[in-house]
Amino acid sequence: xxxxxxxxxxxxxxxxxxxxxxxxxxxxxxxxxxxxxxxxxxxxxxxxxxxxxxxxxxxxxxxxxxxxxxxxxxxxxxxxxxxxxxxxxxxxxxxxxxxxxxxxxxxxxxxxxxxxxxxxxxxxxxxxxxxxxxxxxxxxxxxxxxxxxxxxxxxxxxxxxxxxxxxxxxxxxxxxxxxxxxxxxxxxxxxxxxxxxxxxxxxxxxxxxxxxxxxxxxxxxxxxxxxxxxxxxxxxxxxxxxxxxxxxxxxxxxxxxxxxxxxxxxxxxxxxxxxxxxxxxxxxxxxxxxxxxxxxxxxxxxxxxxxxxxxxxxxxxxxxxxxxxxxxxxxxxxxxxxxxxxxxxxxxxxxxxxxxxxxxxxxxxxxxxxxxxxxxxxxxxxxxxxxxxxxxxxxxxxxxxxxxxxxxxxxxxxxxxxxxxxxxxxxxxxxxxxxxxxxxxxxxxxxxxxxxxxxxxxxxxxxxxxxxxxxxxxxxxxxxxxxxxxxxxxxxxx
Amino acid sequence: xxxxxxxxxxxxxxxxxxxxxxxxxxxxxxxxxxxxxxxxxxxxxxxxxxxxxxxxxxxxxxxxxxxxxxxxxxxxxxxxxxxxxxxxxxxxxxxxxxxxxxxxxxxxxxxxxxxxxxxxxxxxxxxxxxxxxxxxxxxxxxxxxxxxxxxxxxxxxxxxxxxxxxxxxxxxxxxxxxxxxxxxxxxxxxxxxxxxxxxxxxxxxxxxxxxxxxxxxxxxxxxxxxxxxxxxxxxxxxxxxxxxxxxxxxxxxxxxxxxxxxxxxxxxxxxxxxxxxxxxxxxxxxxxxxxxxxxxxxxxxxxxxxxxxxxxxxxxxxxxxxx
Numbered sequence: 001x002x003x004x005x006x007x008x009x010x011x012x013x014x015x016x017x018x019x020x021x022x023x024x025x026x027x028x029x030x031x032x033x034x035x036x037x038x039x040x041x042x043x044x045x046x047x048x049x050x051x052x053x054x055x056x057x058x059x060x061x062x063x064x065x066x067x068x069x070x071x072x073x074x075x076x077x078x079x080x081x082x083x084x085x086x087x088x089x090x091x092x093x094x095x096x097x098x099x100x101x102x103x104x105x106x107x108x109x110x111x112x113x114x115x116x117x118x119x120x121x122x123x124x125x126x127x128x129x130x131x132x133x134x135x136x137x138x139x140x141x142x143x144x145x146x147x148x149x150x151x152x153x154x155x156x157x158x159x160x161x162x163x164x165x166x167x168x169x170x171x172x173x174x175x176x177x178x179x180x181x182x183x184x185x186x187x188x189x190x191x192x193x194x195x196x197x198x199x200x201x202x203x204x205x206x207x208x209x210x211x212x213x214x215x216x217x218x219x220x221x222x223x224x225x226x227x228x229x230x231x232x233x234x235x236x237x238x239x240x241x242x243x244x245x246x247x248x249x250x251x252x253x254x255x256x257x258x259x260x261x262x263x264x265x266x267x268x269x270x271x272x273x274x275x276x277x278x279x280x281x282x283x284x285x286x287x288x289x290x291x292x293x294x295x296x297x298x299x300x301x302x303x304x305x306x307x308x309x310x311x312x313x314x315x316x317x318x319x320x321x322x323x324x325x326x327x328x329x330x331x332x333x334x335x336x337x338x339x340x341x342x343x344x345x346x347x348x349x350x351x352x353x354x355x356x357x358x359x360x361x362x363x364x365x366x367x368x369x370x371x372x373x374x375x376x377x378x379x380x381x382x383x384x385x386x387x388x389x390x391x392x393x394x395x396x397x398x399x400x401x402x403x404x405x406x407x408x409x410x411x412x413x414x415x416x417x418x419x420x421x422x423x424x425x426x427x428x429x430x431x432x433x434x435x436x437x438x439x440x441x442x443x444x445x446x447x448x449x450x451x452x453x454x455x456x457x458x459x460x461x462x463x464x465x466x467x468x469x470x471x472x473x474x475x476x477x478x479x480x481x482x483x484x485x486x487x488x489x490x491x492x493x494x
Numbered sequence: 495x496x497x498x499x500x501x502x503x504x505x506x507x508x509x510x511x512x513x514x515x516x517x518x519x520x521x522x523x524x525x526x527x528x529x530x531x532x533x534x535x536x537x538x539x540x541x542x543x544x545x546x547x548x549x550x551x552x553x554x555x556x557x558x559x560x561x562x563x564x565x566x567x568x569x570x571x572x573x574x575x576x577x578x579x580x581x582x583x584x585x586x587x588x589x590x591x592x593x594x595x596x597x598x599x600x601x602x603x604x605x606x607x608x609x610x611x612x613x614x615x616x617x618x619x620x621x622x623x624x625x626x627x628x629x630x631x632x633x634x635x636x637x638x639x640x641x642x643x644x645x646x647x648x649x650x651x652x653x654x655x656x657x658x659x660x661x662x663x664x665x666x667x668x669x670x671x672x673x674x675x676x677x678x679x680x681x682x683x684x685x686x687x688x689x690x691x692x693x694x695x696x697x698x699x700x701x702x703x704x705x706x707x708x709x710x711x712x713x714x715x716x717x718x719x720x721x722x723x724x725x726x727x728x729x730x731x732x733x734x735x736x737x738x739x740x741x742x743x744x745x746x747x748x749x750x751x752x753x754x755x756x757x758x759x760x761x762x763x764x765x766x767x768x769x770x771x772x773x774x775x776x777x778x779x780x781x782x783x784x785x786x787x788x789x790x791x792x793x794x795x796x797x798x799x800x801x802x803x804x805x806x807x808x809x810x811x812x813x814x815x816x817x
Contacts (some may be wrong), residue, residue: 005644020495028543185495409727429660468505475509480656484646 001041002165003197003251004005004454015161017260017428019172021477023183023383028152031259035161045380050088055158057084059134061149062140062154066282073370078141082134089130092123097328125165127325129158136172138294145172153179162255166248166491168264180262182436187262193257195455198471202478203282207437208243209483211236214424214434215387222393222400227408229421237387238380239438242270244490245284253452265452269445271379274371276342291318296416310345319343326494330391338382359408433481498542513655520665521654526669528624532679533584540587545573545594545742551687551796552744552781553592556805557806563686565594566621570605571724572633573618576625578728582735585599589658591732592813595741596782597754597762598688598706598795600722603715606637620661621680623647688799689792699794714755722765726735729773738812740777745805750794779812781805 001008015034022030040048061081068074093287136157137146148154157176163169218225218233225233246267256263273279282287296318303310316337320431323336363371381398388394423431444454459467541561551567564581566573574593580601591655596603608618611795619634620643626634631648638644663678671713677684724795732739770778790801797805 185498187498190498427661433660468508471505472509472512475654476512479513480659484657484658485643 001038002492003248004201004256007041012255012258019183019259020185022437027183028150028156030154030181031464032156035156035159038161039159039164042122042124044124046092046128047122047124050092050123050126051159053088054085054126054129054133055155057081058136058158059148059151059154061137063149065140066147074141078137081137083322085130085133085137089126092126093325094328126169127494128169131166131169131287133158134294135169135290139172145176148176149173161255161260161486162252162261163263166245166252166489167284168249168252168266168291170264170286174264175261175441181260185340189257189260191459192456193254193450195254195459196452197251197254198474198478199455200247200252200476202474203243203247203250204480204489205482205484207434207441208240208247208432209485209487210430210437210481211240211243212487213426213430213483215240217424217426218476219387219393219397222368222388222396225420225424226400226404227409228405228412230397230422231405232422233389233424234380234384234397234401236434237385238271238376239441241386241490242267243382243441248453248489248491272372272445273375273377274368275346275375276339276378277346279375280339280343291322295321309352310348312347315343315347316340326386331385331388331394334385334391334394335382338378338385342378342382419459502817515525516656517654518547519654519698520656520659522584522621523665523668524624524651524662527664527674528580528586529576531674532664532676532682533580535581535585535588537587537684539585539635540588542578542581542588543590543592543594543742544578545569546599548596548598548744549592549594549742550685550793551689551798552802552805553809554686554688554744554799554806556686556811557803560687561592564682565685566686567687568608568618571599571607571721571728572605572630573608573622573625573681575724576622576627576630576729577625578731580729582687582737584677586735588735588737590810590813591728592738592740592742592779593728594744595725595766595778596743596746599725600717600762600765601706601715601758602718602721603709604706605718605721605778611773612749619643619647620658624651666791687761687796688802688803689796690799691793692800694749694788694791694794696749699747699750702795703750703755704791707755707758714757717761717765723764725769729769729776733773733775738775738777740779741769742809743778743780743782744782745786745791745797745801746787747785747791747794753794777813779809784808 001011006304011034015030018030018034019027036048037050037177039051058081061077061084064077065074065081068077136145140147141279148157152174156179157172158168160175212310215233215237219237220228222230249266253263253265266285266287268282268285270279270283273282296314299314299317300311303314306313317340319336319340321333321336322339323332326332326335384397385394388397408417408421412421419425419428445459446455458470462470511580538560539562541555541558541636542564543549543555543561543565547563547565547567548571550563550567550596553561553563555561555563564577569577573777578591619638623631623634631652634645635641646657650657664674664783667674667678676682704712707714729739766778770776786797786801786804790797792801794800
């Protein structure tokens with residue numbers, strides 16, 4: 001079950017009604033059981049074992065860390081917990097890759113006989129709750145947070161269903177106090193939760209899954225395209241993954257809001273960023289904060305003597321790890337390295353600017369537009385490696401996007417390649433709908449900082465006689481324009 | 495809570511009412527456009543050419559007296575059966591059906607791929623679901639691997655929900671009173687495929703033979719009992735309507751035919767002999783080995799318009815003159 005499964009629309013209200021009619025002291029149990037049922041519907045018992053493992057190990061590690069009498073003991077308990085979580089994470093994320101590699105090494109694949117049994121790689125959600133568990137342990141270790149004594153609340157903190165599969169990665173200090181708070185029905189939270197969920201659903205089924213039609217057509221067989229279609233497909237992918245992931249986040253925030261929980265906003269108009277650093281402050285924010293705090297900062301501290309070069313190296317390593325976390329393939333590694341390079345270069349460039357006495361000035365509007373466009377294209381270049389099926393495909397896209405652009409325009413001038421080169425073999429209706437959707441996103445991005453703010457701004461601005469027809473029109477638009485055959489959320493694989 | 499529930503219920507009722515109203519309009523329009531326009535041919539049309547892309551490319555209806563080509567590429571007998579069911583019911587003047595009958599029509603993996611595979615089912619369900627009866631719907635539900643396209647199409651075509659209604663050109667044209675263009679109807683296929691090019695390439699033929707006849711391991715995938723079953727249903731359907739049926743094996747390039755697994759040809763021949771023995775009224779016209787120059791082929795397994803002119807002429811002499 002995911003947020004777009006029909007059965008979720010029965011599960012969510014049922015979970016809420018049970019929660020609402022329970023006593024305060026039993027509400028955590030209702031939510032915990034609901035979360036376990038939600039996770040169990042993925043029909044992968046190993047995932048429930050992983051969730052239980054992470055919960056139990058982190059809970060007891062946290063208690064040991066807090067109870068340790070000496071710093072050495074405290075450190076041991078902390079590292080034990082972190083290692084156990086990492087072992088589970090690596091086991092689930094990379095076991096299949098490892099076994100595949102071992103089988104290939106032993107040369108048994110060609111003979112059709114495997115030395116090790118082939119494992120189906122299912123790891124939905126494991127990364128997110130493992131990271132959350134590690135952040136909890138770090139906060140307890142650094143005395144930022146006290147360890148949670150109530151196992152039930154702790155288990156719910158790890159497994160709360162709206163954020164279980166794809167984040168946001170919640171800090172203990174943000175979520176645990178909310179879980180303990182007595183529930184008081186809030187009309188406002190119900191309304192904003194439902195609106196946010198509906199907006200997230202719209203972004204997934206109308207925008208993201210529509211853009212996927214074009215992207216899959218091109219990236220499924222890149223060699224059939226050259227020049228402009230490769231560029232269009234890459235632009236579309238940038239927005240597909242954004243709407244897919246931010247759509248999921250909006251749905252998660254909406255689902256949590258109904259229970260009076262405020263989860264972390266994960267996105268803030270990332271494609272309006274004027275630098276790659278700003279992009280990462282607006283893209284997958286909870287994950288960016290996590291890698292900043294738990295990977296980058298310790299590395300930067302270790303390399304502090306090298307000053308800017310140390311920071312640049314720390315950034316490079318951090319984003320390399322980030323790439324490997326997405327997958328043990330060349331494409332993800334290069335994606336991470338590219339972002340590491342962008343960030344490192346900006347640090348070194350800033351350092352050089354300071355050395356030569358360049359004063360920091362507020363850039364002009366034109367310069368800001370140029371910076372936004374440049375940042376977007378740098379991010380798109382990295383997306384090519386993220387999306388392509390293989391490294392060879394990715395390099396083909398990069399090379400032929402530029403090299404074949406003139407011939408692509410020449411074909412278009414003769415108007416005999418419109419369907420292939422612009423519509424990417426889809427109908428003109430689908431293409432113009434996709435463009436309209438992107439236009440809508442652009443208007444919203446200009447108007448507000450987050451999509452949640454957009455939803456609330458509309459609600460405050462519009463009177464009820466305008467709001468309700470708009471909501472009904474929104475429902476109808478979702479039915480008419482939704483792509484309901486769409487696949488799973490992109491970030492489930494991570 | 496009460497205020498919220500009251501407003502929420504009101505909103506749900508309004509939304510449901512709105513969807514119900516739109517669905518009723520869509521259902522009404524769809525029924526009207528199909529029953530009164532798409533399925534109805536003029537009184538002069540007495541012969542239908544049905545099947546997949548082979549007869550679609552080979553039989554030019556303009557060269558036959560009172561014929562219409564209703565073929566569509568990759569259409570299996572399962573879908574052809576439902577298509578013919580509607581056309582024969584709405585057109586009592588039809589006296590003759592020429593049905594494509596070639597080796598790939600009975601190939602198990604290729605044909606059943608269109609019913610069970612997620613990608614193909616998604617594409618074809620959107621085109622053909624509207625034609626299916628309860629039995630066809632149930633068969634699909636049982637076989638399709640990803641149930642989502644099935645349910646989406648069920649909501650769309652059975653209950654009229656306006657899902658992606660902007661794609662249904664025939665419906666939009668009906669709504670604004672524009673004349674029907676059969677090419678807009680997804681299952682109709684746009685009629686005779688007038689191919690002008692000629693590209694007979696070994697690599698392409700190898701790929702097609704693999705697609706048609708081989709399973710994932712590169713072995714001959716066998717005979718589709720489902721397709722044979724639906725072929726028999728078509729024979730019975732034609733008999734019920736008093737329509738003559740001709741099974742037509744369209745020309746293949748010699749090089750293409752030589753690539754087809756021998757077992758596929760044997761299986762095909764067995765089915766053909768069995769059917770002809772059991773249903774003596776069914777005719778079989780074999781043009782598979784028709785001697786045509788390379789320029790008459792669009793590719794290894796389809797003739798182009800040049801080839802179509804030749805083979806349709808011969809077909810007319812064999813079938814229509816004696817008809």
